Amino acid sequence: MLIPIAQILREPQVPHDLELDLDVTEDWRTEYAHFVPGIYPLDLTVTASDGGVLVHAQTELDYQAECSRCVTEFEVPVEIELSEYYTTEARVAAALEEGDEDAENWPTHNGESFDLLPRLREEAILALPLLPLCEPDCEGLCADCGEPYRDLPEDHEHEVLDPRMAALKDFFKDSES
Numbered sequence: 001m002l003i004p005i006a007q008i009l010r011e012p013q014v015p016h017d018l019e020l021d022l023d024v025t026e027d028w029r030t031e032y033a034h035f036v037p038g039i040y041p042l043d044l045t046v047t048a049s050d051g052g053v054l055v056h057a058q059t060e061l062d063y064q065a066e067c068s069r070c071v072t073e074f075e076v077p078v079e080i081e082l083s084e085y086y087t088t089e090a091r092v093a094a095a096l097e098e099g100d101e102d103a104e105n106w107p108t109h110n111g112e113s114f115d116l117l118p119r120l121r122e123e124a125i126l127a128l129p130l131l132p133l134c135e136p137d138c139e140g141l142c143a144d145c146g147e148p149y150r151d152l153p154e155d156h157e158h159e160v161l162d163p164r165m166a167a168l169k170d171f172f173k174d175s176e177s
């Protein structure tokens with residue numbers, strides 16, 4: 001997803017708002033959740049500053065997961081925001097020369113464009129939950145019948161009888177008749 005910036009670089013400190021289509025593919029996923037593939041609207045603000053571009057990206061993506069408590073499949077939207085500074089390759093080279101090893105990971109532009117996708121995808125995947133929940137207070141499944149508490153009446157419970165008590169109950173029942 002190459003964002004053209006030649007014009008933007010000629011107007012330092014002027015924010016440029018862009019609306020783009022973000023193509024989310026199958027591989028936007030973790031072991032526990034995945035984004036629903038498709039085209040999503042993406043809002044970008046790109047501002048040239050000090051030779052680089054400051055980027056603010058914002059979008060809302062739907063993800064699907066299985067609730068870690070009640071095992072129900074659910075789909076919800078999640079807001080993704082990214083703020084990043086894309087510097088020049090020359091500056092990265094200079095910083096590496098000075099011994100700044102972190103510079104290797106600085107995202108760069110090439111004077112014409114930069115690729116937003118790798119950082120955006122990374123940010124989106126970080127927003128996926130490790131323990132997906134269909135609702136923040138999902139009560140999970142009843143340990144006795146395995147039904148989700150959501151689908152059960154509020155007073156749902158299983159009568160647990162002590163076997164000795166049960167025998168006693170039968171005894172009284174018999175003596176009454």
Ligand SMILES: [Zn+2]
Nearest residue numbers: 067070134138
């Ligand atoms: Zn649940």
Ligand SMILES: [Zn+2]
Nearest residue numbers: 142144145146
């Ligand atoms: Zn139950």
